Amino acid sequence: MQRPAAGPITSQFGRRDADYLAGLNEEQRDAVLSLEGPLLVLAGAGTGKTRVLTTRIAHILTTRKARGSEILSVTFTNKAAREMKERIAKLVGASVEGMPWLGTFHSIGARILRRHAELVDLKSDFTILDTDDQIRLIKQLLQVENIDEKRWPARQFAGMMDNWKNRGLLPKDVSPADSGFFANGKGQKLYADYQARLKTLNAADFGDLLLECIRLFRENPEVLAEYHRRFRYMLVDEYQDSNVAQYLWLRLLAQGKPAAEANICVVGDDDQSIYGWRGAEVDNILRFEKDFPGARVIKLERNYRSTANILKAASHLIAFNEGRLGKTLQTDVAEAGDPIAVTSVWDSEEEARSIGEELEQIQRRGENLNDAAILVRASFQMREFEERFITLGLNYRVIGGPRFYERKEIRDALAYLRLVAQPADDLAFERIINTPKRGLGDSTVKILFDAARHQRQPLLATVRMLLETEELKPKQRTTLRNLVAQFDDWAERLRTIPHFELAEQILDESGYTAMWQNDKSPDSPGRLENLKELVRSMEEFETLGGFLEHIALVMDRATGDDGDAVSIMTLHSAKGLEFNNVFLPGWEEGLFPHQRSLDESGRAGLEEERRLAYVGITRARKRALISVAQNRRIHGLWQSAIPSRFLDELPADAVEVKDTGSSYGGYGYGGGAASRFNKADPFDSVYETPGWKRAQAQQASRKGGGPMTIEGDLVARSVDLGGSSSAYTFGDRVLHLKFGYGTVSGVEGNKLTIDFEKAGRKRVLDSFIKRG
DNA sequence: ACGTGCCCTTTTTTT
DNA sequence: AAGGGCACGT
Numbered sequence: 001m002q003r004p005a006a007g008p009i010t011s012q013f014g015r016r017d018a019d020y021l022a023g024l025n026e027e028q029r030d031a032v033l034s035l036e037g038p039l040l041v042l043a044g045a046g047t048g049k050t051r052v053l054t055t056r057i058a059h060i061l062t063t064r065k066a067r068g069s070e071i072l073s074v075t076f077t078n079k080a081a082r083e084m085k086e087r088i089a090k091l092v093g094a095s096v097e098g099m100p101w102l103g104t105f106h107s108i109g110a111r112i113l114r115r116h117a118e119l120v121d122l123k124s125d126f127t128i129l130d131t132d133d134q135i136r137l138i139k140q141l142l143q144v145e146n147i148d149e150k151r152w153p154a155r156q157f158a159g160m161m162d163n164w165k166n167r168g169l170l171p172k173d174v175s176p177a178d179s180g181f182f183a184n185g186k187g188q189k190l191y192a193d194y195q196a197r198l199k200t201l202n203a204a205d206f207g208d209l210l211l212e213c214i215r216l217f218r219e220n221p222e223v224l225a226e227y228h229r230r231f232r233y234m235l236v237d238e239y240q241d242s243n244v245a246q247y248l249w250l251r252l253l254a255q256g257k258p259a260a261e262a263n264i265c266v267v268g269d270d271d272q273s274i275y276g277w278r279g280a281e282v283d284n285i286l287r288f289e290k291d292f293p294g295a296r297v298i299k300l301e302r303n304y305r306s307t308a309n310i311l312k313a314a315s316h317l318i319a320f321n322e323g324r325l326g327k328t329l330q331t332d333v334a335e336a337g338d339p340i341a342v343t344s345v346w347d348s349e350e351e352a353r354s355i356g357e358e359l360e361q362i363q364r365r366g367e368n369l370n371d372a373a374i375l376v377r378a379s380f381q382m383r384e385f386e387e388r389f390i391t392l393g394l395n396y397r398v399i400g401g402p403r404f405y406e407r408k409e410i411r412d413a414l415a416y417l418r419l420v421a422q423p424a425d426d427l428a429f430e431r432i433i434n435t436p437k438r439g440l441g442d443s444t445v446k447i448l449f450d451a452a453r454h455q456r457q458p459l460l461a462t463v464r465m466l467l468e469t470e471e472l473k474p475k476q477r478t479t480l481r482n483l484v485a486q487f488d489d490w491a492e493r494l495r496t497i498p499h500f501e502l503a504e505q506i507l508d509e510s511g512y513t514a515m516w517q518n519d520k521s522p523d524s525p526g527r528l529e530n531l532k533e534l535v536r537s538m539e540e541f542e543t544l545g546g547f548l549e550h551i552a553l554v555m556d557r558a559t560g561d562d563g564d565a566v567s568i569m570t571l572h573s574a575k576g577l578e579f580n581n582v583f584l585p586g587w588e589e590g591l592f593p594h595q596r597s598l599d600e601s602g603r604a605g606l607e608e609e610r611r612l613a614y615v616g617i618t619r620a621r622k623r624a625l626i627s628v629a630q631n632r633r634i635h636g637l638w639q640s641a642i643p644s645r646f647l648d649e650l651p652a653d654a655v656e657v658k659d660t661g662s663s664y665g666g667y668g669y670g671g672g673a674a675s676r677f678n679k680a681d682p683f684d685s686v687y688e689t690p691g692w693k694r695a696q697a698q699q700a701s702r703k704g705g706g707p708m709t710i711e712g713d714l715v716a717r718s719v720d721l722g723g724s725s726s727a728y729t730f731g732d733r734v735l736h737l738k739f740g741y742g743t744v745s746g747v748e749g750n751k752l753t754i755d756f757e758k759a760g761r762k763r764v765l766d767s768f769i770k771r772g
Numbered sequence: 773a774c775g776t777g778c779c780c781t782t783t784t785t786t787t
Numbered sequence: 788a789a790g791g792g793c794a795c796g797t
Contacts, residue, residue, distance in 0.1 A: 077787075106787050206787055277785065378784050400786085434773095441773045553787075572785045594784055612785080635782065636788045773797100780792080 020058045020091045024051075031265075031298045032056045035065060035233070038292035039265040040285070044329045045314070045618035046305030046578065049267050053235055054084055056265065057099075058091040066232040068098030072253065073235040074105055078554045080237055080576055081107075101231070105246050107553045109209035112216070112227075119220055120212045125422050125545060127203040128552035132411065133427045134158050134205050141193050145186060152183045161191055165207025166279030168214055168245040171195055200456070202424045210245045217252045228256025232263060238575075239268030239288075243279035251291065260294045270325045271318050272615050274572060276601070276608045285325070303329045305578055305621050307337025309654040313624070314617040316651040321607045339656040340617070342647060343627040348381070348586075351627050352388035355583050358625065359394060359566055362581055369395055371580035373567040375616050377592040381585065382568050389566070399569035405551055409516065409527040410534055414551060416506050420490045421544050424458040433459075436515035438483070444476045460487065486510065499547065500538035507531060571612050574619050582620035584613075585627045588641035591634075613646045734771055 021029060028048055031041045032055045043049035057073060060066050075081040081103045088099065101108060110128065117124040129137070138154040160182060164174055171192035179187030198204060204212060217224040234254060236242070242250070254262045266288060273282045289295050303311055311331050318324070345351045355374065362372055374385055382398060389396045404410060412435055415428035422428075433448075434440045451471070452462040463480050466472055472480065486509060493502050507513045513531065516524045541547035567579070586592055593609035601608065617624050628643045732744040734754060742754040 104787065209787085274785075278787080380783060437774080439773065443773085570785060591784095596784060608785095633788090775797080776795085778792105778794090780790100782788105782790090 020055050020062070024048075024055065025302055027298055027300050027302070028052050028055075031300070032059050034296055034298070035060060036263060037260065038262050038288070038295035040239075040288045040295050040297045041265065041267040041300060042285075042297065042325060042327060043267055043269055043300040044303060044327045045269065045272060045615070046303040047300035047329070048302075048304060049269070049300065050080075050084065050087065050237075050576070052300070053237060053265075053267055054087040054091060056235065057084075057088050060233055061092050069100055070230060070232045071099065071101060071235070072108070072231040072233070073099070073102045074108060074237065074250075075102075076104060076238040076241050077573070077576070078104055078107075079573070080104075083576075084237075104553070105242075105249070106206060106209045109213045109249070110204075110549065110553060112213055113204065113209065116216055116220070116223055119223065120216050121199045122204065122212075123202050125202070127201070127418060127422050127425050127428075128209070128549070129198075129203050129205045129427065130406075130552065131158065132406070133203075136427060136430070137197060137201075138190075138194065141190055141197065142183075144193075145183070145190065147183045147186065157182060157187075157190065160187065161194065162207055163279060164191065165205075165211045166243045166245055168211060168248045170211065170215065200424075201426055201458075202422060203427070207245070210249050214245065214248050214252065217249075224252060225256070227253055231256075234262075234264040236264070236266040237268075238272075239266035240270050240273040240282050240285050241268075241275045241280045242284050243275075243281060245279075247281065247284050254292075259292045262292055264292065269327075270323075271321075271327070271611055272575060274575065274608060274612050274615060276604065277597070282323070299327060301327055301330055303331050306331065306618060307335060307622060309337045309339050310617060310620050310622075310624055312654045313340045313650050314614050316654070317617065317646060317649045318610065318614040320649050321610055323607065338623050339654050340650060341623070341625045341656055341658055342587075342650075343625065343658045344643075345627055345629050347629050347631045348384045348633070349388075351585050351629050352384045354627065355385065355585065355625075356388050356392050356394060358581075358583070360392070367580065369564045369566045371621075372583070373569065373574065373577070373579040373581070373619065374583040374585065375569060375571045375574045375619065377571055377586055377594060377612070379570055381591075385568055385585075395563060395565035397565040397567050399567055400573045404530070404533075407527070407530060409530055412512065413503070413507060413531055413534055414548070416510060416512070417503060417544060418548060419460065419487065420494060420502075420506070421548060423460045423487070423491075426452070426459045429459045432510075432512075433483075436511045438479050440476060440479060444472065447471060460484070494544060498539075499541075499544040500535050502544075503535050503538055507535075571616050575615050578619055578621055580620070580622045582616065582624050583627070584616050584624060585629075586632070587613075587626050587628050587644035587647055588632060589644055590639075590641070591632065592644050592646070610646065610649075732771065 021032065024032060025048075028051065031039065031052045035056075041049070041052060043052070053073070057071060060071060061068060073084070075084060085099070085102060088102075100111070103111075113120060113122065114124045114126070117126060135154045135158055138157050139149065142149050142152065142154060142157075160179070164178070169178075171188060174188050174191060176185070176188065179185075179191065181187070183190065198208065217227075231253060234250070236250060250264070254264045257263075266285075268285050270282050270285055273280060276282075289297065306314075308331050311329050315329055343354060345354055359369065359372060363369065376382055379400075386396065386398065388394075405414070412432060415425075415431040418425045418428040419432070430445075433445060448459055448462060448466070451466055452459050455462055455465065457465070463484055467477060467481050467484070490502060490506055493505070497505075513528070516527050516531075538544075538547050541550060589595075592613070593606055597605035597609050599605075626647070628647065629641055632639055632641050730744055733741065734744060735741055741757050744754055
């Protein structure tokens with residue numbers, strides 16, 4: 001399709017292009033206008049993917065090909081959904097209310113399930129369980145089966161089930177090979193029991209929102225047909241991150257027409273696939289042309305976001321990956337821009353300090369903090385920045401950090417609300433039955449549980465029955481009678497007063513507020529504040545049900561406008577965003593690439609980490625600033641760090657290495673050497689440290705199984721590898737670079753307790769000290 | 773029934 | 788380093 005690049009254009013509709021098409025390049029325009037038939041858009045970072053999607057929707061709406069309610073558009077994250085809604089509203093001016101089927105896989109799945117709940121053995125007011133509820137439920141099942149919880153942790157089983165659900169497997173579909181090893185072959189039964197238990201609880205977990213949807217469609221063709229008629233167009237964002245269940249879900253929905261005519265448009269970038277650990281299948285992208293024969297494929301390769309240097313660095317890095325579809329990003333931006341800055345710092349404290357200084361400079365230059373972000377690999381890295389920024393008085397905002405709705409007080413309060421909304425919610429009941437303390441302890445709870453199991457009734461209903469008997473002691477009976485009466489009362493009041501007012505009353509009348517008021521721990525004022533905030537946030541919702549749904553699906557708070565602030569978030573949650581200045585701290589082996597990713601997924605894991613690095617760099621419009629700490633404290637222990645291999649994979653001519661000066665020695669940016677970031681170790685060479693030697697020894701002795709190491713690259717693990725003893729003994733005089741001179745006062749494997757002359761008693765790793 | 777204190781694991785990433 | 792789980796004591 002040949003079109004002039006600019007100027008007034010006449011579209012296929014024989015009139016001047018609508019405003020919303022202005023400024024699109026040829027490929028983008030093509031992707032927007034190709035409405036009929038399957039379409040795969042391969043969109044590199046910063047090539048206007050979201051713009052294409054939103055404009056495409058605007059185009060469908062303005063040409064009246066379909067109404068908002070006839071378009072299914074799926075995103076991966078709530079943030080992406082929110083942004084799309086905003087941008088569509090801007091384009092067509094219409095209210096977003098007209099697009100009920102724009103949302104995440106999970107929220108749309110929940111919506112569909114609620115409409116047909118009875119067909120999947122649920123009621124339309126079913127509860128959506130979060131991980132915490134899930135774990136507690138599994139623990140109960142393990143107890144019933146007499147399975148040792150130490151040996152077979154509930155968490156692990158939750159992970160396994162999540163995997164199965166991600167792969168679209170119902171209990172009957174799970175192969176013994178998959179489930180056999182857990183608890184001596186009880187895996188499959190546990191899964192089946194768990195699912196059955198969810199039904200009696202009138203609850204669904206996250207995986208069910210898709211899995212049960214798939215079952216619904218398969219078992220009820222007439223329901224599926226209804227959606228085939230309804231959805232005239234389907235759009236999927238971030239297709240590279242879809243897993244098997246999501247794939248099946250989409251394919252079922254697309255089956256209304258012959259594959260070659262399906263109006264389905266998927267957008268993705270294989271280089272930004274970073275959810276493999278959650279079951280994402282990049283193959284879904286590769287398979288698209290097979291599933292939908294005759295699909296058009298449009299590549300977007302023109303990057304409008306970043307400077308040439310940033311693109312060069314990102315492209316150079318990602319080229320180290322083998323499994324790629326291969327795209328080249330080209331920039332239209334003429335200037336090379338600043339090189340990528342790589343700064344070496346002593347430890348994470350200095351890292352936070354130096355980034356803080358950099359941010360202050362940015363402010364002084366008159367730039368907005370809103371245009372800057374710190375992207376970390378793991379959320380524990382966030383704290384140090386927060387602390388530093390608080391002392392600096394620098395405005396920051398944590399995105400997806402320690403989650404509001406996961407706090408204890410919030411979960412307790414929600415449990416009360418859940419129970420009012422849905423009396424069968426046993427997990428909620430269990431949570432609050434003795435919170436605040438009411439004198440209902442383990443023995444009472446056990447009686448309740450046993451009775452409930454025999455009666456096959458929810459706990460609350462069971463309590464009502466038990467009140468009529470002598471099973472409980474009089475004191476407990478009175479307490480429970482009052483509690484039940486309160487719940488009846490609250491449920492009644494829900495009809496007459498606004499739910500947020502009721503919430504406040506519930507918290508007061510239940511004694512929950514008082515519990516924290518009487519608590520004298522330093523964080524109880526904060527908790528009370530959080531509770532207030534919770535009640536406040538309820539006002540934004542029409543109904544209690546709507547509010548609870550929001551909480552379950554959108555675990556992040558609506559990001560309140562806190563003015564100009566730098567964002568702190570994980571690399572994962574940064575996908576899809578862009579900033580002028582992007583800070584990428586913690587580029588050290590073991591942290592980034594993450595050790596666990598390497599151990600668990602080997603080469604594939606490494607490639608996924610590299611894609612994460614690619615995502616990180618390409619978030620930057622103007623400047624990317626990477627930093628490496630020479631030392632990092634993990635689990636309370638100091639560990640020496642080796643610069644990330646990804647640093648070596650950046651093109652030398654687009655990188656500028658800085659040293660903060662205060663760091664000891666610093667890294668020689670030698671060039672030519674095996675590693676440009678090969679560090680001049682504080683003690684001659686890092687390769688001489690006990691930790692490193694052990695790593696080597698372990699490497700040599702490792703054959704076949706066990707943790708993998710990629711391509712012979714050594715990853716130093718200076719934590720105790722088990723059984724190894726230290727070269728130091730009690731009384732040795734030693735030197736530690738951070739803490740100075742000291743005397744060994746305890747040895748435990750390679751962990752030493754040392755009384756330092758200045759720093760006092762600390763636990764450190766032996767690889768980190770030297771004889772003094 | 774409840775509180776205290778010790779020991780243990782933990783944190784990679786998210787809907 | 789810290790929070791949760793568990794055993795024990797009141």
